[in-house]
Amino acid sequence: MSGMSKIVKTISSITFPFVTIYGLYVIAHGHLTPGGGFQGGAVVASGCAMILVAYGSVWTMGKIKEKHLSVLESFGAIGFIGLAFLGLIFGTMFFKNFLVGNDFLFGEIGKGLSNISTAGALPLMNFAVGLKVIAGLFGIVLVMAYTTKAKGGKIE
Amino acid sequence: MNLETIITHSPALIVAVPLLGAFLTPLVGKINDKLRNVFVILTVGLTTFFVFLLANDIFSSGNIRTYVFGGGTPITDGGFAIRILFEVDGLNAFMAIIASILALACVIYSWAFMKENTGLDKYYTLILLMVAGMFGMILTGDMFNFFVFLEITSISSCVLIAFWTNKGKAVDAGFKYIVISATGALFILFAIAILYSQYNALNMAFLANSIQYTFLDKIALVLLIAGLAMKAGIVPMHMWLPDAYGRAPSSVTLILVGATQVSLYGVLRMTFTLYGSQLTIPLKQIGDTSITMNGLLGITLIALALITILVGVLMALKQTDFKRLIAFAAVGEIGYIVLAIGAGLTAMGTSYGNMAFRGGIFHIINDALDVGLLFLVAGAIYYATKQTSLNQMGGLSRNMKYTTVFFLIGLLAVAGMPPMNGFASKLLIYQSTYQVNPIIAIVAILCSILLLAVFVKVFHSAFLGPKLPKFKDVKDVPKSMLLAMGIIACFIIFFGLFPEFVVNNLVKPAADAIINNTNYITTVIGGAVP
Numbered sequence: 001m002s003g004m005s006k007i008v009k010t011i012s013s014i015t016f017p018f019v020t021i022y023g024l025y026v027i028a029h030g031h032l033t034p035g036g037g038f039q040g041g042a043v044v045a046s047g048c049a050m051i052l053v054a055y056g057s058v059w060t061m062g063k064i065k066e067k068h069l070s071v072l073e074s075f076g077a078i079g080f081i082g083l084a085f086l087g088l089i090f091g092t093m094f095f096k097n098f099l100v101g102n103d104f105l106f107g108e109i110g111k112g113l114s115n116i117s118t119a120g121a122l123p124l125m126n127f128a129v130g131l132k133v134i135a136g137l138f139g140i141v142l143v144m145a146y147t148t149k150a151k152g153g154k155i156e
Numbered sequence: 157m158n159l160e161t162i163i164t165h166s167p168a169l170i171v172a173v174p175l176l177g178a179f180l181t182p183l184v185g186k187i188n189d190k191l192r193n194v195f196v197i198l199t200v201g202l203t204t205f206f207v208f209l210l211a212n213d214i215f216s217s218g219n220i221r222t223y224v225f226g227g228g229t230p231i232t233d234g235g236f237a238i239r240i241l242f243e244v245d246g247l248n249a250f251m252a253i254i255a256s257i258l259a260l261a262c263v264i265y266s267w268a269f270m271k272e273n274t275g276l277d278k279y280y281t282l283i284l285l286m287v288a289g290m291f292g293m294i295l296t297g298d299m300f301n302f303f304v305f306l307e308i309t310s311i312s313s314c315v316l317i318a319f320w321t322n323k324g325k326a327v328d329a330g331f332k333y334i335v336i337s338a339t340g341a342l343f344i345l346f347a348i349a350i351l352y353s354q355y356n357a358l359n360m361a362f363l364a365n366s367i368q369y370t371f372l373d374k375i376a377l378v379l380l381i382a383g384l385a386m387k388a389g390i391v392p393m394h395m396w397l398p399d400a401y402g403r404a405p406s407s408v409t410l411i412l413v414g415a416t417q418v419s420l421y422g423v424l425r426m427t428f429t430l431y432g433s434q435l436t437i438p439l440k441q442i443g444d445t446s447i448t449m450n451g452l453l454g455i456t457l458i459a460l461a462l463i464t465i466l467v468g469v470l471m472a473l474k475q476t477d478f479k480r481l482i483a484f485a486a487v488g489e490i491g492y493i494v495l496a497i498g499a500g501l502t503a504m505g506t507s508y509g510n511m512a513f514r515g516g517i518f519h520i521i522n523d524a525l526d527v528g529l530l531f532l533v534a535g536a537i538y539y540a541t542k543q544t545s546l547n548q549m550g551g552l553s554r555n556m557k558y559t560t561v562f563f564l565i566g567l568l569a570v571a572g573m574p575p576m577n578g579f580a581s582k583l584l585i586y587q588s589t590y591q592v593n594p595i596i597a598i599v600a601i602l603c604s605i606l607l608l609a610v611f612v613k614v615f616h617s618a619f620l621g622p623k624l625p626k627f628k629d630v631k632d633v634p635k636s637m638l639l640a641m642g643i644i645a646c647f648i649i650f651f652g653l654f655p656e657f658v659v660n661n662l663v664k665p666a667a668d669a670i671i672n673n674t675n676y677i678t679t680v681i682g683g684a685v686p
Contacts, residue, residue, distance in 0.1 A: 077179035094168035
């Protein structure tokens with residue numbers, strides 16, 4: 001897949017940070033507002049897909065490899081399961097919310113920003129799921145775009 | 157950390173360890189291929205250890221263990237059953253043993269069998285995901301959780317069936333499988349939605365306690381049985397099974413056999429635990445005879461089972477592809493299990509009804525081991541000769557001694573010959589179905605003899621005869637494959653020599669869990685059951 005016109009590239013570059021910030025906001029506030037790790041991750045991944053469409057898959061593949069994305073995805077999944085195991089080690093049960101009721105996670109900042117640290121380990125789990133979804137979805141889109149390139153016959 | 161703590165937490169660990177291992181596998185695979193194989197075998201070995209620890213505890217004490225994720229009691233203060241719950245009784249422990257034996261044999265077999273393939277990081281990740289999904293389906297006590305693990309199992313097994321993408325038909329088989337299993341899963345989801353809308357709960361024990369047997373509940377029961385029967389490959393819905401079993405790598409087929417048995421476990425759990433107390437209520441009175449739900453359901457299942465056995469065995473007779481032939485035989489074997497369940501349903505409460513349940517449950521483990529062993533032998537022959545068609549084989553017993561012995565063990569076991577385990581369970585099934593109706597038992601015995609004929613034909617055409625010149629350089633398969641086949645063969649011979657021990661210690665607790673669901677409910681609800 002080759003890139004698109006200069007207008008599309010410029011507009012995509014301008015909107016990309018906004019899309020990403022919004023997605024990260026949804027992930028970070030997953031325990032307070034509608035949405036969460038999966039939804040926010042999908043927003044960020046669609047922002048990445050926008051860049052992919054605008055600049056073309058060959059250019060994007062030059063910047064980031066699908067191998068690295070799959071490693072990131074594994075880390076996201078391990079983070080989620082690992083937090084569940086930490087519940088078994090520090091708490092009493094598997095998936096026990098061992099951080100709830102203390103300010104260990106966000107400290108003073110958490111109190112200031114509309115009591116963000118009210119859910120214990122849940123924000124961390126949301127981060128892990130978000131990382132997995134960003135890497136996974138973007139990896140799928142990237143590979144699909146890259147392999148359809150050969151069909152048209154020309155590589156740009 | 158003492159043993160009691162490990163047993164308490166093992167229901168969660170049995171699912172969590174393969175899941176963690178699945179996501180660590182790609183990272184370990186970056187370091188070294190051998191290290192990754194060792195890591196996967198250790199992961200499955202650890203899971204097997206937990207399974208046997210838990211099963212030993214359940215079978216020796218007779219207790220039911222529950223595990224609430226995140227802590228707390230299963231039912232909250234206001235009477236809401238909202239927590240995710242794992243509940244392990246005799247039947248769960250029994251199925252977990254089957255799944256763990258198959259999973260362990262699969263990963264050991266894969267070491268040599270899959271060595272020449274690329275993309276093995278993904279292969280092992282999917283295998284571990286599938287194992288985790290299977291254990292989740294077995295151990296869970298929550299309807300929606302059951303659905304989630306069912307989907308995990310079907311998606312990962314779809315990709316594994318189509319793993320040999322360079323052989324175009326594998327992709328076709330994978331597509332067929334995902335269509336069938338997605339349809340089946342939607343049936344199950346619909347049934348769960350019906351139950352949830354009426355009782356506001358997803359907990360199996362809570363639902364079983366409060367079920368009213370309304371018209372909607374009957375629809376949900378039919379949907380559940382139909383959906384799970386699709387996954388199990390009972391005859392009108394069996395067309396995916398020969399393709400999927402035949403085209404997948406043999407190691408994958410072994411786990412697919414396990415996944416099919418787990419679907420049958422789903423049928424048992426849904427029918428007998430969820431609707432258990434309401435099954436014998438009369439539906440309609442015609443003259444002197446009253447039609448009860450268990451009679452109606454039982455006769456339907458018996459009819460389906462007889463068709464399944466006939467179609468499976470007769471189709472197996474005319475196959476020339478080795479793995480496809482075994483796949484049709486596997487369809488027939490599943491028919492025997494369903495036959496026993498149906499016979500048990502019709503004769504619920506009588507002594508031979510209980511015997512039918514015991515025979516059916518015993519046959520679940522025997523079928524998994526026998527058919528699994530035959531698939532591993534087929535894989536070994538493919539590995540050594542690169543042939544799948546029976547017409548191209550011959551005289552292999554001269555080069556592949558151990559494989560021949562293993563095939564002979566599998567042949568005798570699957571046909572129900574006396575020294576092997578298949579005989580013990582089939583005898584229980586014949587005895588009990590004869591009490592229901594002699595014709596059923598006669599058809600079952602005849603089909604079993606036909607099955608023997610099928611496999612004797614295979615044995616003759618593949619292993620006996622003169623040494624073929626093109627197989628001059630064929631050697632027996634590597635040690636890891638022989639070890640995997642040996643593990644399963646040991647279990648087959650052990651079960652065959654001591655059926656009394658197995659029936660009393662493993663099968664009876666599982667059958668009791670089916671016949672009486674009171675303990676399952678009281679463990680969660682507490683107090684008296686109406």
